[in-house]
């Protein structure tokens with residue numbers, strides 16, 4: 001007999017994680033999910049014989065030996081076949097000069113390649129690679145200080161954490177706390193500038209790209225062999241095996257509140273469901289301002305939702321081609337000779353994902369390739385109101401992108417037999433994330449230092465998890481955030497927090 005019941009809104013990574021830990025700790029949970037399947041942003045879909053992987057590019061800590069890996073194991077998400085090592089992170093190609101640089105595990109080679117291209121940037125390159133080398137060997141790389149939520153760290157715990165991370169504090173205040181774009185502007189060589197700006201997101205902090213380079217060098221970056229389903233479906237199975245209940249196609253409209261205590265949810269179909277505790281692992285803005293009518297906020301929440309910026313949404317073009325790409329790394333970045341236009345943005349870098357590392361995405365002799373471009377919500381939001389124009393723009397962008405790839409892969413235009421274009425509207429329709437944001441709040445010095453509480457002021461028995469309570473989102477953070485909620489529940493209910501491997 002379970003002691004307390006829990007309703008969880010959303011079956012993304014955070015919701016599924018909260019559900020698994022709830023079940024492990026004797027809370028009876030029921031997840032209500034808007035979409036017809038689990039995963040949220042970690043999404044994949046079929047187009048004929050092709051599997052389009054529209055989420056997680058790479059998994060941090062895919063190998064045993066870290067706290068994060070143990071958490072994946074608790075959720076049943078990793079087995080020996082889940083991942084292949086991502087030894088090559090990205091290849092940059094400058095169309096104008098033909099120069100190429102591979103970001104691989106070999107930091108010495110990377111340093112010498114970068115310095116050969118731009119001797120004027122040698123000092124900055126040495127400093128950057130030096131940091132990556134230091135981080136690669138640090139136990140903190142695979143820890144990230146997420147074992148406990150801010151609510152349970154206490155003053156002493158927070159001080160201990162600050163002390164443990166003292167070597168990395170400069171990342172939050174010094175030159176590496178700037179955005180990657182700003183940091184890149186300190187480089188002299190234009191191609192070097194583009195590389196550092198686009199190693200991850202130009203808007204993300206520069207230290208995050210050090211972290212990625214360090215993670216690759218440490219051999220701790222993996223590619224999901226079966227795409228997102230290979231990671232998500234085992235977690236959903238673990239949840240159900242633990243006795244959790246999940247209802248799909250069930251969109252929550254309102255969180256029911258009595259005497260400032262959450263008591264359940266009302267779905268869009270009008271049905272009401274009661275529970276002792278409600279957890280939202282869905283979009284933060286719609287949770288706070290729609291489902292709860294904006295009644296439980298303070299200056300901190302108001303400031304967060306008025307001032308903080310979110311990651312730009314993307315337009316994702318996937319192509320099924322009758323050809324193979326045997327020598328390509330999983331990610332190429334082409335610096336275009338002539339920028340292409342998308343809304344009011346000029347795109348000068350074309351990132352190409354190549355799904356050639358597993359046979360799960362396409363039949364033999366065929367390959368899925370994918371280009372994901374940052375774009376503007378308003379542009380697609382206006383277009384979608386005129387369906388023929390919206391469809392025409394999707395076709396135009398996909399055709400333009402393919403024609404740009406022709407220079408690198410002659411014949412590709414005629415070899416493509418499947419085209420799929422997902423816009424920010426698509427992301428919103430399937431996940432309800434504000435303006436289709438793929439990772440929630442931008443990581444900045446301010447957002448990273450802020451400790452976002454997992455509850456709302458004045459509302460009892462209500463908690464939040466997911467990318468809207470941990471700036472930057474991402475797989476480990478979102479999974480940890482679901483775990484945090486159950487840790488808080490166990491603490492307040494005077495219970496020991498249990499975990500166990502399947």
Ligand SMILES: Cc1cc2nc3c(=O)[nH]c(=O)nc-3n(C[C@H](O)[C@H](O)[C@H](O)COP(=O)(O)OP(=O)(O)OC[C@H]3O[C@@H](n4cnc5c(N)ncnc54)[C@H](O)[C@@H]3O)c2cc1C
Pocket residue numbers: 009010011012013014015032033034035038039040041042054055056057058059060250251252253281282283430431432433438439440465466467468472473474475476478
């Ligand atoms: C293309 C792409 C690539 C990415 N690559 C990486 C990567 O390589 N590595 C990495 O670590 N991270 C990556 N991320 C980020 C990471 O996938 C996300 O941060 C994470 O999956 C978010 O999980 P979540 O559970 O917080 O939110 P979501 O995945 O958004 O889950 C929320 C769920 O709630 C549901 N929901 C919303 N509103 C309601 C409602 N009213 N009623 C019921 N259900 C509702 C939604 O349908 C959704 O299923 C990527 C994201 C994208 C989009």
